[in-house]
Amino acid sequence: MARIAFYAPMKSPDSPVPSGDRELARSLRTMIAGRGVPVDLVSEFKSLDKQGDAGAQARLRAGAAVEVRRLIRDLPGDCALWVTYHNYYKAPDLIGPAVCAARAIPYVQIESTRATSRLTGPWAGFAQAAHDACDAARVIFYLTANDLITLERERFGTQALVELPPFLPENTLPSRTTADGPMLSAGMMRPGDKLASYRLIAETLAHLDGAWQLDIAGDGPARPEVAALMAPFGARVRFLGQLDRAGLQAAYGRSSLFFWPGVNEAFGMVYLEAQAAGLPVVAQDRPGVRDVLLPGPAYPAPEAGPEALAEMIDRLRADPGMRQRIGSEARDRIATRHLPTAAAAVFWGAVTPLMETAS
Template structure:
């Protein structure tokens, strides 16, 4: 068994603010430790500059200098590996490379991106730091084909690039949904990309014929804007508020399909959750999103709300098609996106770095 130092520069896994990043970090902690290895969350230092502010970056570098020195001297003596999740230009890993070098332990990354276009401009220093942290990694695990493009182009030396598909923190599947009832949306209500998805959705709903209904699970600072978008549909749209995982899982069993356009989603854990319950998913064919979706007929982005509406109309009119697509989606998740597969893939690549395979 090995002891692993785990770090997330953008957001700690125990942050009180829900997000896909926090969810994936928690899943990775569980997967890495699933064979009995010890996984220590070694730092809560958040190195994140949202706006490209030089003063913020200078302050974070100073904090990181102190934190790196602390960790060099206090990291558990038997720590055999450092793992950093989500190193990128707004949240570079300023700790892992330094501590790993000083302690002479292997350094690997999960879901890292290289952004050479950011090496000039307000994030130039942080982008360079993220780039150098990528160079320091012996292995980089990538989640999507889109991330692989720049990782491969900028690959450093004999560095290994290994796919680690996004996964659910479970070893089995829930029962299959009946694929009956209202449609379901599960999405935070934030300005920017999330609100853009709600806008596309509202435009698509306006094109639907016949009887339909939609439940929306989620909340956030853009709630008023989302409610305004859905106001024309009256009682057809029901707001459920923010739900915990168990409640969302229960709703998967009571709906006909999940719909979410997926504007700039890195991949979207909600798609995996819905598919694991045997639900068909209606999403636009976007980079990242397509890495977690079972093969099906997804509308193209260029087809806009009309394409989304056409797909919804087709599925709403055909219960047997919904069930067939849902069954295929569930099988896809079982084969590729559950925790045991992630644990196996991670340790097959990393165990040799720390002196012996299990």
């Protein structure tokens, strides 16, 4: 039986550190293996350089060269496809293209970005490596319309660009919420964009009308800063801590709406999870985020600020029927577009011809 090689240069799906990237990598492996084809995690080599450090990049290239030699030698002879998840300028695939060229294996990528603006500066070499890896891919599956812009502009030869909408890990939808209860926010508490979303949440809460309650699921190194942001609201904000999948699903089920601004989110799995439970979402209209939200509701532009978010929340809180209708439509869209069965149909439709040619 043919086998598929799977590799994630930024973070292994077996990493003990939770993140959206790890969860999506795990979901991709499971989805691909769902048709009975063995999917092997062929390397846990991590090429990530967060700082733009030339010395670190040189060391990573040397380590990658060792992995290339090992895999050219040891990769099973029945490997019919190589899949790399999340190749980008801070974590380029330094392994897959070389191994596939040496072993005549079709090479494809999922969620890759081309960053021509990074071809100069501290990540220039890594950005070029990511660009070259994109060129080597016969198929690139893109998750958002924003990623497609540069992938299409820099498309290499007859390379296929195929939309693969982000998807939940299971084909069964959870129990539907009644869209009553407190509002819910969920996100890791860390400096940068996540903290910026929490800051925007606090600014929005200050503009809400009437009595309200917000539950927050999440934890992390920025927990003290988040707690300080929410302190003025006292008992109206309740911290749930970091929840496992079942705990988070229970939180969706007892909530009235999901509120996460989405500052610089690639797309955000929490939006899919919330909508699968039938929750209406309050978020800003941002690239990536809009790809996983129900079309139709007027999500405010980032420049409209916290006042516009508060206005959307107040409208939803005042109209249970609207919450139910939007939540129901969002749940239906998840069922048809964002589950593993839909993803598998897209994936196998694109790669089966490559595997047949290679065998």
